[in-house]
Amino acid sequence: MAAIDDDDRPKKKTAHEIGQDLTLLSVAELNDRIALLREEIARLEADIAKKQSSRSAAESFFKS
Structure with missing residues (x-):
């Protein structure tokens, strides 16, 4: 069996x-x-901003 080089290991x-x-x-x-x-x-x-954007869009939709 061949030896495994350290470089080959994950x-x-x-x-x-x-x-x-x-x-x-x-x-x-x-x-x-x-x-x-x-x-x-x-x-x-980035995830906070995405969630805040979604929430703002939902709030403005339901305020109409």
């Missing part, structure tokens, strides 16, 4: 757990997590 996706111990993380890993969290914040804000 990459573990960076994840962040709120309150996680950060002492063992490098600056690069911390920056990656900040980017991940910023992307998630943008995704959440």
Whole structure:
């Protein structure tokens, strides 16, 4: 059986757990997590905007 190279293994996706111990993380890993969290914040804000838009449209329809 051939040995599996590390490059062939699936990459573990960076994840962040709120309150996680950060002492063992490098600056690069911390920056990656900040980017991940910023992307998630943008995704959440976009969903809020979409839901507010839908709600406003429904409210204006039923006020007529």
